Amino acid sequence: MFAYLMKRLFQAIAVMFAISLISFAIQDNLGDPLRELVGQSVSEEVRQELRDELGLNDSFFKQYTRFAGKVLQGDLGTSYFFKEPALDVILKKLPATLELVLGATIIIIGVSVPLGVYTAIKPNSLFSKIVMGISIIGISIPVFLTAILMIFIFSVELRWLPSFGRGDVVHVFGPWSTNFATVDGWLHILLPSVALASIMLPLFIRLIRAEMMETLQSEYVRFAWAKGIRPKRIWFVHALKNTLLPVITVGGVQIGTMVAYTILTETVFQWPGMGFMFLEAVNRVDTPLIVAYLIVVGFIFVVTNTIVDLIYGLVNPTVNLSRMDA
């Protein structure tokens, strides 16, 4: 177990190194930060002075080492716009995004497992064909269109659900305030979660269906039928458990990816999360904030993947984490 964890940790560090290098490297191409800082009325000499002062004229290697050294101390630079540490800005926005991703994940799991299982068991039923048809359409519609359509139907026409913002949130601790404590909070998170879930949902239904169909063809499922086991037990114990093993691996990665997908959803719903913040940062050429965002998202991604691998090891009896060596 220890050796396995060390190996994972080493991999995570390597991935984070690559992410930090790439995100740092692109910041030179994001426009001149001085333009944002000082405006147009400052002369070229003063600009050069400021460049020297900010270290922008140093070599790439020198700039990166300085940057990496600070990052290791938890300093991801200072946002030009907010004039405060970029990490603090992001951490303030993080809970909103994580709650949105959590809401979408619950919807995805709650909907894709039953639908995937059903369409695998009864592939020829009308309902299955409808589900598969809709899922193809769902894959092809971009999230901003789904989101705007939902706002139009449920907020503008039916007036059932609010169209923007987080509504009534309850402060929990630190920067974290939750949507899940009030009815108003629930109503506000519903549409954005569904919109965010809509990107991954068709993929998950199809993935679960395909895996489930393959599992249902396996010898051990056939043997379970030959033993006279009830269909429900065969589907939900014998087949589903084996189906979920590969789904966990792929699904975990996708849920990590969803953190990045929040950019569009949050923008449409004016959701005060870090995706919305990122888009604003891009508009303002707030380079430190952009770089910090990329690093934080990369970090979340690495952490989710590691957790997913650990869960996989716990669920799959043929993987023995305690005996897994590097």
Added chain:
Amino acid sequence: MPLLSVRDLVVKFAMRDETVTALKSISFDVARGDRLGIVGESGAGKSVTGFALLNLISRPGFIDSGEILFDGMNMADMSDAELREVRGNKMAMIFQDPMVTLNPVLTIGQQMVETLQAHRKLSRKEAEQIAVLKLREVYIPAPEERLAQYPHELSGGMRQRIIIAIALLLDPQLIIADEPTTALDVTIQADIMELLLELCTTKKVSLILITHDLGVVSQMTENTLVMYAGRIIEAGRTREIINDPQHPYTQGLINALPQQTLPGERLKQIPGNMPSLSAAPKGCAFNARCEFAQDRCRMEVPNFEQIGPVKVACHEVRRLHHETHKQEDLA
């Protein structure tokens, strides 16, 4: 009344372009306590027969017509709930490859207990006690500890013993064993067969042994069916069939046994391959590979008729039978 009586069973597979017939009207009986061997090459329809008996043919296959009378009931007309009552309870099956037959994510105990609980009202404790008892019967060492183990922790031979124990859990009247040793090490094959024979004789369980190995059939069974391209082509007492095969195909199978060949000599294999289901030749399906084939064999499907002590489907069999016996008389 025999325990199992199959009448004119036809099994078809609905493929994309055509429907092919895998079993072309087969009929046979199994008496209580009797052991029947079904032999033939791959693709002859042996396994399909086995699965058809449990009404477990997987899509796109289906039972087209015929009767499977088991203990007086017709399996082909049963509802799903009635079939479930029979499966694993009165009629159990042992699969070919023990490496893939057990569910990898469930413990041996779970897979045994669920089988018992599917057919009888038992607590988990009671079911586990029965499971341990059955594991002991198949000579599994430390059976109590096995219950908590997963299949991947056990060897192939051990797993096949456990599968046999699962088949025996509810004291079935009939066990269908579909090539139970082909996936196993040669040294273990004999052990498994011996175990199966011992259990069937002491418990008076009927056995249908599906295999391509005539040697095994001669040691294990009283009666034998030889199948070719979805038909039974020879049936009778195993001793008669082994000692005096009538059908040229059965003769070919016996001549192909390594025991029939001197060391260093080439095995006497039957030339050619079994035709695929969709490309079976007209007349007798064996005609293209048969050294005795006449025009008639290429036109008409031979009847399945009694020749001496066995039943055979071959146009030329009377003449051949006559000639061989004449030669024997001369000798």
